[in-house]
Amino acid sequence: MTVAALPISPHPAVDGGLQLEVTNVSPQTDSIVSITLADPSGRKLPSYVPGSHLVVQYGGEGVNAYSLTGSGNDPSEYTISVLRVEEGAGGSMAMHRLTAGDHVYVSRPRSAFAPASTATHHLLVAAGIGITPVLSHARAAADHGTTSSLIYVYRPGAGAHVDEARELLGPALTECSNRDSFQTVLTEQLTAQGVGTHLYVCGPIPFMDAVLDHARELGWPSARLHSEAFGAAELDEGEPFMVNLVRSGLRLEVPAGVSLLDTLEKAGKSVPNMCRKGICGECVLPVLRGVPQHRDLYLTDQEKAENTTMMCCVSRSEDPELELDL
Amino acid sequence: MRSASMPPAAGTGLEPGFRGVICASFGTGDTAKLHSDGQPKHDFRFDAATPEALSQLRSALGCSKVGVRLLLAGPTPDIRAAAAVAAECGLQQEEMTLLSEEAAPRAIYCPHCHSTTTTLRVAGSEVRCKGCGTNLTTTDHFSRRMGAYLGYQAHVEEAS
Numbered sequence: 284m285t286v287a288a289l290p291i292s293p294h295p296a297v298d299g300g301l302q303l304e305v306t307n308v309s310p311q312t313d314s315i316v317s318i319t320l321a322d323p324s325g326r327k328l329p330s331y332v333p334g335s336h337l338v339v340q341y342g343g344e345g346v347n348a349y350s351l352t353g354s355g356n357d358p359s360e361y362t363i364s365v366l367r368v369e370e371g372a373g374g375s376m377a378m379h380r381l382t383a384g385d386h387v388y389v390s391r392p393r394s395a396f397a398p399a400s401t402a403t404h405h406l407l408v409a410a411g412i413g414i415t416p417v418l419s420h421a422r423a424a425a426d427h428g429t430t431s432s433l434i435y436v437y438r439p440g441a442g443a444h445v446d447e448a449r450e451l452l453g454p455a456l457t458e459c460s461n462r463d464s465f466q467t468v469l470t471e472q473l474t475a476q477g478v479g480t481h482l483y484v485c486g487p488i489p490f491m492d493a494v495l496d497h498a499r500e501l502g503w504p505s506a507r508l509h510s511e512a513f514g515a516a517e518l519d520e521g522e523p524f525m526v527n528l529v530r531s532g533l534r535l536e537v538p539a540g541v542s543l544l545d546t547l548e549k550a551g552k553s554v555p556n557m558c559r560k561g562i563c564g565e566c567v568l569p570v571l572r573g574v575p576q577h578r579d580l581y582l583t584d585q586e587k588a589e590n591t592t593m594m595c596c597v598s599r600s601e602d603p604e605l606e607l608d609l
Numbered sequence: 610m611r612s613a614s615m616p617p618a619a620g621t622g623l624e625p626g627f628r629g630v631i632c633a634s635f636g637t638g639d640t641a642k643l644h645s646d647g648q649p650k651h652d653f654r655f656d657a658a659t660p661e662a663l664s665q666l667r668s669a670l671g672c673s674k675v676g677v678r679l680l681l682a683g684p685t686p687d688i689r690a691a692a693a694v695a696a697e698c699g700l701q702q703e704e705m706t707l708l709s710e711e712a713a714p715r716a717i718y719c720p721h722c723h724s725t726t727t728t729l730r731v732a733g734s735e736v737r738c739k740g741c742g743t744n745l746t747t748t749d750h751f752s753r754r755m756g757a758y759l760g761y762q763a764h765v766e767e768a769s
Contacts, residue, residue, distance in 0.1 A: 403699060474628065476675040479699030502628060502676030504703040 293388040294346045296338045296557040296565060300390040301328070305381050306360065311443035314367045315412060316379055317352070320389065321360040331355035331392030333423035334416045334483070334511065337363060338390035338557060339378065346557055347374035350415035350485075350511070351392060352444065354422035361389070364443050366412040396483070396511040398423065403479030405431040406472060408494055410486030414444050416511050417485055421451050431455065434472060436465050436486070469494065473501045485511040488580075512562050512580050521576070524600035528552070528609045529571060543568075543595040552609065554595060561597035568595045572606035575599070623651055623669045628676035631669055633691060635662075638683025638710065648678070658687035663694045670698040682708040686716035686727055689756035696753065717747050718757035725757045735763050 293300065307319040320337075322328060333355050336348045349363035365378040381387070396416050398405060405424050407417040414435060424431040432455040435448060439460050448456050457472075459465040473482075482503065484494045491510050498508055520540035526547075527534050537546045544566055547554055556566035561579030570593050577587040579594035586592060593605075623631075629649030635657055653669070655662035670677070679695050681688035688707050695705055714727040717736055724740030732749040738760070745760030752759060 401699065474674060474676065475626065477699070478670055478673055478675060478677060480675055502678070504701050506701040506703055507675065 294340045295555050296346045297340045297388045297390045300338070300388060303328075303361070303387055303389055305383050305385040305387065308382060311364055312441050314441070315364055315443040316367075317362055317364045317443075318378065318381055319360050319362045320387065323386070325359075328358045328361055329391055330357055332394035332397045333419045334396035334398065335392040335394045335419070336396075336416070337361060337392055339363070340388040341374050341377035345372065345374050345377070347372075347378070348393075348558060348563060349378075350396075350419065352415050352418045352422075354426050355392070355419060356423065356426055361392075364412065364415050366443075396485070396509060398483070399481040399507075399509070401479075402481040403429065404477060404481075405429065406476055406480050406482045407431055407433040408436075408469070408482065408484040408486075409433065410436040410490045411438075411441070412443065413485035413487070413490075413511075414442070414448070415485070417483055418444050418448065418451075420483055421448070425451060432472070433457070434459065434465065434468055436460070436490075469497060470501075473498055473503065481507050481509060483509045483511075488512060518578055518597055521599040524602070525604040526600075527604060527606045529606055530609055537599070542597065543593075543599065547595065547609075554609075556596060559596045561594050564594065566594055566596045567592050569608040570605060571608050573604055574601040575605060576601045623672055625672045627651065627669075627673045630678045630680055631666075631673065632680045632682075633666060633688075635681075635683030635687035635691070636710075638681075638688070638708065655683075655687075658690040663691060666691055667694055667698060670695060670700060677704070679705045680708070681705065683710060684713035685709040686714060686725075686756070689716065689753075691756075693754055693756035702753070715747070716757035717745055717760040718752065718755045719743060719745055719760055721762065725755070726760075732758070736760065 303320040304323040305318060306321045309317050311317050331351060335355060336350045338346050338348050340346050349365060352362050352364060365375050367379050368375045398420055405420055407420055409417045417433060421431050421433055433448060433452050434457045436459045457468050459468060482498055484491050495508055495510060523536060523538045525534060525536055526543065533550060535546055535550055537543050544554060544556055554566050557563045561581060564581040570591055574590050575593035576599045577593065578597045581594055629651065631651050633653040633655065635655050679700060681691050688709055692705055692707060714729050716725045716727050718725050719738040719740055721743050722738065722741035726736055726739040728736040728747065730736060730747065732747050734747055736745050736747055738745050744763040746763045748759050750759040
């Protein structure tokens with residue numbers, strides 16, 4: 284067993300967080316492992332809202348967010364499940380190399396996919412590794428005495444946490460292995476929910492979009508729909524534009540195919556950031572003039588329409604020039 | 610097109626699994642003329658938002674499914690009381706449409722005895738609570754949950 288040394292300094296996204304020890308690594312499938320983390324001195328860990336995620340620092344400087352799979356109530360350990368992505372930025376590969384005894388920097392749990400407190404039933408829909416946050420929801424619902432049901436889509440042999448889901452939900456779990464059977468089950472469920480039901484979906488973005496669109500067509504308003512993105516769609520290169528950094532007195536060109544965040548970093552400006560995919564909301568910048576071309580998944584429609592903030596990792600400009608408070 | 614009202618049956622008269630439009634009118638409020646865009650429609654007509662009326666509405670929503678819409682027409686205090694019941698059942702604000710009659714009395718909530726008193730007076734004036742007799746100053750602070758405006762004990766800041 285090799286004990287990996289902790290990186291020299293914690294990444295800003297995990298600064299003020301926790302230093303935890305890997306206590307268990309167990310394979311879920313060929314490409315998914317569950318990693319259990321605990322305080323090295325055995326102290327309890329902060330509780331969290333169901334559906335929360337943990338930011339974990341890997342290697343020297345990278346950080347990734349992973350959903351916590353527990354109920355969040357008074358935890359003594361945190362468990363995350365990581366899908367190995369061969370062509371990713373390297374985070375999942377580094378996570379798969381962790382072994383018991385390794386130490387890692389992690390953030391405190393962050394909530395971005397909370398259950399609705401007024402819901403009397405939770406309809407959970409997951410595809411693939413999207414099972415992780417909804418498993419947290421199902422566990423919390425069981426703890427609170429609220430009912431939940433789950434539609435879980437996975438390729439045969441590639442389903443993580445299937446046994447736990449079966450045990451937790453019993454007949455309230457529907458497993459699907461193909462698109463057609465999923466569509467039938469989804470339509471059935473979307474038309475049979477009492478008025479206290481909220482829907483939660485996690486999976487690849489095209490999957491979530493399809494589920495949410497289908498729900499809207501059947502009369503579900505946005506207030507009932509909750510989703511958690513874990514992978515961003517490929518974005519096009521975009522048009523070049525200029526940014527005027529008012530406080531720094533700098534004017535920079537953002538070329539096509541290069542992000543505003545990359546451009547700022549190249550010019551020596553440090554902007555707090557994490558996912559660099561428009562999901563986490565870390566790299567928000569205040570906009571003073573000009574209309575951003577919003578391409579993130581973080582800001583609400585209303586916030587986007589106000590055009591006073593933008594996510595510089597993915598968003599660009601509708602106007603030839605943007606003025607930023609930087 | 611199925612815009613015609615369904616015949617009332619026993620109980621709420623609503624078929625289980627209803628996902629159309631529930632129209633409830635109070636007093637002289639009228640939802641009958643309103644179209645429901647070809648959706649199945651179910652009409653309720655009540656004199657006022659009495660406990661019986663609200664309980665009928667509650668059971669109707671209890672056997673409805675997500676996708677259902679609620680249309681309320683009538684005096685503001687009545688439709689606000691109905692909207693509060695609907696919200697308690699789980700209905701979202703975006704799923705309700707409220708058609709309120711102008712110049713209707715306002716319901717004032719008493720935080721001392723939890724009853725509501727209706728008044729035609731404007732916000733800032735005083736009204737005597739029907740429940741406990743406290744003199745309440747009325748406000749513009751409206752609670753969708755209570756379906757009423759908050760009142761508070763008049764001249765309370767002058768008490769020694």
